[in-house]
Amino acid sequence: xxxxxxxxxxxxxxxxxxxxxxxxxxxxxxxxxxxxxxxxxxxxxxxxxxxxxxxxxxxxxxxxxxxxxxxxxxxxxxxxxxxxxxxxxxxxxxxxxxxxxxxxxxxxxxxxxxxxxxxxxxxxxxxxxxxxxxxxxxxxxxxxxxxxxxxxxxxxxxxxxxxxxxxxxxxxxxxxxxxxxxxxxxxxxxxxxxxxxxxxxxxxxxxxxxxxxxxxxxxxxxxxxxxxxxxxxxxxxxxxxxxxxxxxxxxxxxxxxxxxxxxxxxxxxxxxxxxxxxxxxxxxxxxxxxxxxxxxxxxxxxxxxxxxxxxxxxxxxxxxxxxxxxxx
Amino acid sequence: xxxxxxxxxxxxxxxxxxxxxxxxxxxxxxxxxxxxxxxxxxxxxxxxxxxxxxxxxxxxxxxxxxxxxxxxxxxxxxxxxxxxxxxxxxxxxxxxxxxxxxxxxxxxxxxxxxxxxxxxxxxxxxxxxxxxxxxxxxxxxxx
Ligand code: SF4
Ligand code: SF4
Ligand code: FES
Numbered sequence: 001x002x003x004x005x006x007x008x009x010x011x012x013x014x015x016x017x018x019x020x021x022x023x024x025x026x027x028x029x030x031x032x033x034x035x036x037x038x039x040x041x042x043x044x045x046x047x048x049x050x051x052x053x054x055x056x057x058x059x060x061x062x063x064x065x066x067x068x069x070x071x072x073x074x075x076x077x078x079x080x081x082x083x084x085x086x087x088x089x090x091x092x093x094x095x096x097x098x099x100x101x102x103x104x105x106x107x108x109x110x111x112x113x114x115x116x117x118x119x120x121x122x123x124x125x126x127x128x129x130x131x132x133x134x135x136x137x138x139x140x141x142x143x144x145x146x147x148x149x150x151x152x153x154x155x156x157x158x159x160x161x162x163x164x165x166x167x168x169x170x171x172x173x174x175x176x177x178x179x180x181x182x183x184x185x186x187x188x189x190x191x192x193x194x195x196x197x198x199x200x201x202x203x204x205x206x207x208x209x210x211x212x213x214x215x216x217x218x219x220x221x222x223x224x225x226x227x228x229x230x231x232x233x234x235x236x237x238x239x240x241x242x243x244x245x246x247x248x249x250x251x252x253x254x255x256x257x258x259x260x261x262x263x264x265x266x267x268x269x270x271x272x273x274x275x276x277x278x279x280x281x282x283x284x285x286x287x288x289x290x291x292x293x294x295x296x297x298x299x300x301x302x303x304x305x306x307x308x309x310x311x312x313x314x315x316x317x318x319x320x321x322x323x324x325x326x327x328x
Numbered sequence: 329x330x331x332x333x334x335x336x337x338x339x340x341x342x343x344x345x346x347x348x349x350x351x352x353x354x355x356x357x358x359x360x361x362x363x364x365x366x367x368x369x370x371x372x373x374x375x376x377x378x379x380x381x382x383x384x385x386x387x388x389x390x391x392x393x394x395x396x397x398x399x400x401x402x403x404x405x406x407x408x409x410x411x412x413x414x415x416x417x418x419x420x421x422x423x424x425x426x427x428x429x430x431x432x433x434x435x436x437x438x439x440x441x442x443x444x445x446x447x448x449x450x451x452x453x454x455x456x457x458x459x460x461x462x463x464x465x466x467x468x469x470x471x
Contacts (some may be wrong), residue, residue: 105424273378276421280413286399288412295416302424314382319426 004060004181006031007039007051008090009080011066011073012100012150017091018042018065020167027174034181035060039080048076054083061086061180063163067093067100067311068151072144081157088176088192092166092261094153095191096271097311099166102303104310104317107148148323152311162191165247166261166308172246193246195266198258201245204230213284217297220257231257232282237304242268242275259307270314272305336456339384340365340393340449341376345403346438347395353442354449361446362453365393372396373434374407378418381432391431391456393448398436408436430455431462 010018024031038059039046062084068074081087092098103111112129116122134141153159163176176192179185186192199205208230218235225231231238231252238257244265251258264271279298285291298304306313317323342348348369354361370376373396381392394411402408415434422432435448 268379270379270382272421273382276378276417277414280417281410283413285413286409288416291413291416295413295420298417298420300424301417302421305421314379314386315425315427318424 003034003036005038005058006035007037007059007062007080007084008042009039009062009064009076010041011064011077011094011153012069013066013091013093013098015042016167017093020091020165020170020173021063023167023170024173025170027170031177048079051079051083056082057085059084061088063088063090064153065090065094065167067097068153068156069100069103069147069149070144071147074156077153077157086160086180087153087157088161088163089153089159090163091168092164092263092308094159095162095164096263096309097150097152098261098308101150101152101309101311102307103150105303106318107320107322108146109322112146149317150311155311160188161185162189164191164193164244164262169247169250171248191244191263191266193244193262196245197265198240198243198245198247198249198252198262202230202240202249202252204228204252208233212282214282215284216294217283219299225255227255237279237298239271239275239305239307241278242271242305260305261308263309263312270312271309272302272313275305276301334457334461336364336390336453336461337388338365338391338393338453338456339389340367340395341370341373341380342367342393342437343373343375343396343403343407344369344371346397346401347373347435347445349439350395350437350441350445351449353439354445355442357442359442359446361449364453364456365449372402372404372407373411374402374404374409376411376414378414381418385427385431385462388462390459390462391433391452393433393435393452395435395437395445395448398438401438427462428459430459 008021022028037044039051062080064077064080064087068077089095093100116124116129117127130143130146132143132145163172172193207228212233214235216235217237220236226234236257239260240258242264243258243260244262247262260271264274268274283294285294342351351367373394376394384392394415396402396408396411399408411434418432419429423429433452437445437448
């Protein structure tokens, strides 16, 4: 029997998810033994035309990381969808939009303006910004279209499973690969990590007082962080209550609060709104003016509560006059 | 669409013990008020999950009203303070999302304040009418 064909692809991402595959260490050898990798731009020299030449549904599973922000990414994931039996959204950006999704607080023009014109390190006196078409010496050159809005993968194509995390930890990746190889898959649409909150697994949960209340909010660099006490009990924003477990409490173990990269549990639609609700509930201040003072110490609440999930939020992006209906 | 023809859709989350009863009183006292408010009765203003508010906009609301008992009067003691704290934080969040400040409003309306309910309802409807449609598609749907 021929080995199942597997593909990896990357979209708007940082490369960390590729690293996560390499981080499987010796396990990657077992994977390579069991499967036939037909496409993996970061490591192997296969081209788009090689995929186009394959029969539909001939790839057993394709792991796609990164959010969708360019027309080329949209074309590639649509092509891979056609050629694959299963698509796994790999990592926070494909799953939720991730950090690239924070660009949804801006639009194409403001991003180009900043990136190509106004950053202090930019020297661009002619104000050149990327164009979809330019003619150089009589030849036309093209670039993919840069969308106003960043999308998570399942806003563009149908997705079968989600591997959460920035980046997904090796044990979850191996579990997923084994489940696929053995054909022991959960229902379609499952996020492949336990459906409970990070606090449920966090060692610091025991240090949470019965009724958790705080009077002020501190940023991690403003205090000496207690290495054992629950961050929220120290007045430090920790997204644990609104975040799915499964990462092994990586940040907490490094004495840093959770920023929510695993996304919410199945019961929650909007991770940021859920966290807002939790946080507002534990602030033990009732006077209107005093409440405002506390809230003013929360720097960039939207960028904090939606650090990894802005394109998955109910609002999806900032409302801007430049971004009209259905405009990419 | 011209704003004269625009009929705002407003979702109102009213707490069972005070504001909903206040609205009921306005009705039984035959006070007339703008018909734009779609009332959803919740047990307490503290039950209004911020997700409800964003969901309302996503589903086509142009404004959202949260109304509860006056401070100190909540049937569950603290629920309205919780609502107030969420509201203050939502105010910061909504500006980052480009949602005009006036579109989300919190009011304390007691069971005996039928007239206040009438006033809030009319005034809020006019405010939203002037602002125009929310159109969550502008950034909300598939762009
Ligand atoms: S809030 Fe953070 S530190 Fe506290 S129990 Fe939850 S995950 Fe752990
Ligand atoms: S602690 Fe939170 S932010 Fe850190 S890896 Fe886990 S889920 Fe992600
Ligand atoms: S019961 Fe009215 S606000 Fe809590």
